[in-house]
Amino acid sequence: MxxxxxxxxxxxxxxxxxxxxxxxxxxxxxxxxxxxxxxxxxxxxxxxxxxxxxxxxxxxxxxxxxxxxxRPGDPSARADRSVNLDVGETIMIESWNADGTTSVKYRGATWTAIHRPGVTPSTGMHRVAELVGNRLLVDPV
Structure with a gap:
């Protein structure tokens, strides 16, 4: 051969x-x-x-x-709108707890929302950036 x-x-x-x-x-x-x-x-x-x-x-x-x-990596499934329809939705936050969480009414249920590390929590409208477990990670609008 x-x-x-x-x-x-x-x-x-x-x-x-x-x-x-x-x-x-x-x-x-x-x-x-x-x-x-x-x-x-x-x-x-x-x-x-x-x-x-x-x-x-x-x-x-x-x-x-x-x-x-x-190449930039694919976005995390937690922050991908095609996986989690909550990503990109807006919610109203009226107050923050001392531990950096808050409870918000969203889609007829009470959710726990958190802010990004290093971001000073503020009240007002926020946009859901990703889902972390069963908590909403939000950014100010």
Whole structure:
């Protein structure tokens, strides 16, 4: 069996594994294996084929890691309006307790609301920023 065939089979096996696990990084490794297969087609020795696989595959993994690291993360489910319909709603706060909580009537029930750490509590209209357990985290409007 030719060296290029072995590289192509390895790349196919890695792609199949990626489809089963959902790990995008395995696709980057498969790209490195494809580079090794192309090096084998060019008639390069096994050492250069391995080096091509390592440089291209490793470089692709590092590049994808850096791209993914720069992207802002998905918002927390606690603060996502499509998950919690309460996020973005406004409530009226009339007073705060000494422990930084307050009780508010919202949707026909009494809820405990809290403010963000470092924010001075104030009365008036507030917007629900996220749900923390069964408490509403609010920001002044």
């Amino acid at each position: 030719e060296e290029s065939t072995i590289w192509w089979l390895a790349a196919g096996a890695v792609v199949a594994t990626e489809l089963l696990t959902g790990t995008f990084y395995l696709l980057m490794v498969a790209v490195g294996l494809v580079a090794a297969a192309l090096a084998a087609h060019l008639g390069l020795p096994m050492t250069l084929q391995i080096i091509a696989a390592a440089i291209v595959g490793g470089g692709a993994v590092v590049a994808w890691y850096l791209v993914k690291k720069r």
